[in-house]
Amino acid sequence: MEKKIxxxxxxxxxxxxxxxxxxxxxxxxxxxxxLLNPFxxxxxxxxxxxxxxxxGVSATMYALFALLQFMFMLVAIKDKNLLMFLSMxxxxxxxxxxxxxxxxx
Numbered sequence: 001m002e003k004k005i006x007x008x009x010x011x012x013x014x015x016x017x018x019x020x021x022x023x024x025x026x027x028x029x030x031x032x033x034x035l036l037n038p039f040x041x042x043x044x045x046x047x048x049x050x051x052x053x054x055x056g057v058s059a060t061m062y063a064l065f066a067l068l069q070f071m072f073m074l075v076a077i078k079d080k081n082l083l084m085f086l087s088m089x090x091x092x093x094x095x096x097x098x099x100x101x102x103x104x105x
Contacts, residue, residue: 031083034076037069038090045094048101059102066095 007015020026048054073088075081 027079027081028083031081031087034072034081034084034087037087038094041065041091041094041098045098045101048098048105051105054102054105057098057102059099062095062098062102066092066099069095 014021044057048057069088069091073085073092076084076088
């Protein structure tokens with residue numbers, strides 16, 4: 001009688017994406033793609049700088065963003081991914097700047 005192997009959801013995901021996540025290109029791709037994060041925040045930062053009143057911009061949301069970015073910065077340190085680290089540091093600085101502008105305006 002064969003023994004049935006039972007995999008958890010995450011084990012199945014690891015098996016499914018193993019060829020991609022374990023390739024030598026994965027870390028550089030993650031680093032480059034993570035650079036999109038600060039670029040996505042720049043338009044909001046610009047609006048916060050030029051606007052007289054900031055209606056609809058939540059400091060709480062950007063505080064949560066900063067927390068998430070901090071956690072991904074730690075992941076970048078753990079994975080020794082310099083591009084991701086720099087991206088997250090820049091994103092944290094932008095998020096904190098937006099928070100300060102929202103509070104001041």
